[in-house]
Amino acid sequence: MRVLFVEGKDPGVLRQFARRFPHPYRLLYRPEQGLYLLELWGHAPEVEADALGLEGFRSWSFELLEEGSRLPAADARGD
Template identity: 50%
Template sequence: MRVLFVEGKDREALQALARELPHPYWLLQGEGVWLLEVFGTGEEAEVRARALPGLRVWAFTLEDGVVYRGCGKKSATSP
């Protein structure tokens, strides 16, 4: 699975890009910048992101990870 990271200062531009793509995403706020993480993308999403001005773009292939491990206790957010 490919994961796309797009960094920029324009929140609305990043949200618009995320909404155009049919993939799950997270939009994170940092110190004066936003980071969009898009999961399961293809090359088309990367090309689309690189075409937008003022953004930095990285694409990675997911090698390992854990979606949910849990703590063994039942909670309101536990599956």
Template identity: 50%
Template sequence: MRVLFVEGKEKEALLGLARELPHPYWLLAGEGIWLLEVFGAGEEAMAKARALPGVKVWAFALEDGVVYRGCGKKSATSP
């Protein structure tokens, strides 16, 4: 699986891209900058991201990770 990262200063442009794609995503806020992470993105998603003005785009192959391991306590967000 590939993970696409798109860094930019325009939140709405990044959200617009994310909502066009059929992939799960996270939008992270920093100090005056946004980072969109798109999971399972292919070449079409990369091309759409690169077409946005003023963004930086990277793609990485996911090699390892944990989605949810749990903390042993029941909470509102526990499955």
């Protein structure tokens, strides 16, 4: 699964961009820098190309290698 990150200072543009697509997303904020980071999961290839066209924003795409927790699966369920 690919994960796209888009960084910028305008949360409205990032929200508008993310809501154009059916993919799950999170919007993170770093108040010390006034910086927002959009994290969009399982995106289609054209989403990455559209992100590159956002003026004043930077974007990166990564392949998800692992997702986990420090607790064993049985403990995480409460078993």
